[in-house]
């Protein structure tokens with residue numbers, strides 16, 4: 001909490017961000033994270049940055065990044081400062097990996113996905129790596145990926161919406177990949193390096209990333225980087241409980257009716273917008289939304305059906 005005395009500046013600084021992957025156009029699911037992070041930042045007088053997570057170039061769809069940025073702009077989601085593109089950040093990721101190597105925190109791994117699946121127990125996010133290569137590469141095998149050693153203690157944090165989260169990395173996740181067999185840096189490493197580079201103080205994003213947050217905090221500690229505050233919003237799911245995504249054929253957000261889409265997000269996030277707001281222009285919409293944003297009303301669940309919104313209309 002910050003207290004402002006007369007003649008004194010507010011000392012609390014807030015910098016949030018939205019970090020979409022350009023695998024397709026913006027849809028309702030990604031719009032929830034965009035609007036939630038934007039309103040949490042703006043209602044606290046903070047900055048809001050946009051970073052394109054186009055690290056996984058094989059999955060990036062040509063033109064999707066431009067399409068997402070145009071949509072954000074059309075919706076009145078205007079960002080501060082320079083855009084960051086992960087595809088231009090390899091040098092920084094390489095330096096972070098070198099730092100981890102210097103600490104003796106990483107080791108090369110020769111295992112194939114198949115070998116790991118055959119010998120591993122299943123954990124919180126796929127198979128728990130059994131540690132086959134942690135003492136050195138088996139004879140005659142060459143390195144594929146780089147893994148970071150997970151220590152045996154618990155990594156915990158207080159999520160701004162989901163409450164206390166604690167994980168035993170060694171047994172629930174295992175030693176995890178920071179550089180993949182295809183040579184790309186893993187998301188877990190890239191996101192940590194980028195959030196630090198951009199000076200992000202508060203991360204508001206979908207709860208599908210809740211379980212990977214302890215891995216990110218662990219990397220922040222190893223690299224001597226600050227840990228931001230986290231808030232994980234419910235993920236919008238369809239009637240079958242599947243996350244809305246390009247894979248589940250979520251429709252693109254229509255820029256023809258920007259306020260309609262934004263209104264639905266406020267309903268989804270329990271902000272109870274008055275029905276006349278749906279006819280507002282984007283400027284008036286944001287004025288209301290910023291003034292009336294209440295984080296305390298957000299649904300503290302990991303997922304929520306998109307149809308919940310439709311039923312209220």
Ligand SMILES: [Zn+2]
Nearest residue numbers: 109110111133
């Ligand atoms: Zn291995």
